[in-house]
Amino acid sequence: MTTTATSADPHARNANIEARRRAMALIARARLDELARPIAKGWPAHGARDLKPVESGLVMLRGRVGGDGQPFNLGEATVTRAVVELPTGERGFAHILGRDGERARLAAIADALWQRQDARAAVEATILAPVGQRLAADEAKARAETAATRVDFFTLVRGEDDA
Amino acid sequence: MTALAFVDPVFESQAVFRCVMEAMARPGTIVSCGEALAPPAPLAPAGAAALLTLADFETPLWIAPSFPEAVGDYLTFHTGAPRAAAPDRAAFALVDLAADGLTLARFAQGDPEYPDRSTTVVAQAAALGQGERFSLAGPGIRGEAALAFAPSPADFVDQWAANRAGFPLGVDLVLTAGARLAALPRATAIAREAR
Numbered sequence: 001m002t003t004t005a006t007s008a009d010p011h012a013r014n015a016n017i018e019a020r021r022r023a024m025a026l027i028a029r030a031r032l033d034e035l036a037r038p039i040a041k042g043w044p045a046h047g048a049r050d051l052k053p054v055e056s057g058l059v060m061l062r063g064r065v066g067g068d069g070q071p072f073n074l075g076e077a078t079v080t081r082a083v084v085e086l087p088t089g090e091r092g093f094a095h096i097l098g099r100d101g102e103r104a105r106l107a108a109i110a111d112a113l114w115q116r117q118d119a120r121a122a123v124e125a126t127i128l129a130p131v132g133q134r135l136a137a138d139e140a141k142a143r144a145e146t147a148a149t150r151v152d153f154f155t156l157v158r159g160e161d162d163a
Numbered sequence: 164m165t166a167l168a169f170v171d172p173v174f175e176s177q178a179v180f181r182c183v184m185e186a187m188a189r190p191g192t193i194v195s196c197g198e199a200l201a202p203p204a205p206l207a208p209a210g211a212a213a214l215l216t217l218a219d220f221e222t223p224l225w226i227a228p229s230f231p232e233a234v235g236d237y238l239t240f241h242t243g244a245p246r247a248a249a250p251d252r253a254a255f256a257l258v259d260l261a262a263d264g265l266t267l268a269r270f271a272q273g274d275p276e277y278p279d280r281s282t283t284v285v286a287q288a289a290a291l292g293q294g295e296r297f298s299l300a301g302p303g304i305r306g307e308a309a310l311a312f313a314p315s316p317a318d319f320v321d322q323w324a325a326n327r328a329g330f331p332l333g334v335d336l337v338l339t340a341g342a343r344l345a346a347l348p349r350a351t352a353i354a355r356e357a358r
Contacts (some may be wrong), residue, residue: 051165051167052172052241053166053169053170053171053242055172085165091165150223
């Protein structure tokens with residue numbers, strides 16, 4: 001385990017973890033071109049090397065009925081993992097759904113770059129923000145499509161009113 | 164910079180597993196493994212290969228304090244194995260015979276229902292095949308076999324007799340030097356070879 005500079009303040013530390021989680025979640029859902037283009041443009045000489053070979057494997061997905069039922073094993077999903085290290089020492093990790101090794105590797109590089117103080121703002125602007133916007137748009141579209149099929153039932157006439 | 168482990172984890176770890184199994188099945192046999200690895204010093208390639216192959220997130224690993232933190236970082240990063248708080252809690256232990264000596268009784272001995280819950284000690288020697296010679300007998304050995312390693316603890320034969328007295332409990336020992344490896348399972352009887 002690497003000993004990273006830990007902040008004495010636990011709140012600041014939790015905030016850091018939360019920020020990294022948010023970044024990694026967005027990176028993991030980025031498409032190949034959403035990672036490849038900004039990285040090739042912004043950091044053509046990132047010099048990242050694989051610490052572990054990119055590997056595909058299975059993870060068990062757990063589900064709950066209605067969000068509060070008993071957890072059960074829903075099925076397995078293919079995930080691909082990449083671990084890279086920048087010449088400056090930051091380690092980037094990525095787990096993505098599917099078998100696209102190149103995308104996993106780029107996602108790990110993006111995660112490593114995000115940890116670099118001098119690159120974080122650029123990663124936020126060129127990778128995370130566009131992905132976030134696309135995901136929000138996708139979700140809004142799905143909501144709109146679902147909303148269009150919604151049927152509201154209401155009672156026009158109750159039988160006993162005629163009596 | 165973090166040192167790399169297996170380039171092809173599936174096939175390389177299978178090959179190392181076969182080697183370790185061969186060494187365990189025929190005590191006294193010296194096998195070669197881990198030649199391609201470059202673990203952080205002073206961890207020897209054979210010991211690194213064995214631990215990278217055998218240890219995982221379910222096997223607490225205890226590393227003797229003589230090893231620098233870089234060795235622990237390397238093994239935990241690549242295997243995901245948690246670090247055991249004490250040697251008697253470890254599934255695997257790494258010790259250096261020259262720097263730490265060897266005290267078999269301090270490791271987990273297993274319990275009667277689950278004798279497999281004992282520690283497998285990976286002990287790094289300076290040399291295998293030379294040094295003090297011990298004669299071996301027991302399962303996997305036709306007649307008698309011999310194994311030499313250096314440095315060997317002065318009371319090794321007595322310690323091993325005590326380890327074997329608790330059978331089926333007891334620790335298993337994997338000896339490494341460079342990219343060579345030999346194993347002494349708990350069933351093996353060891354005697355100092357007459358000179």
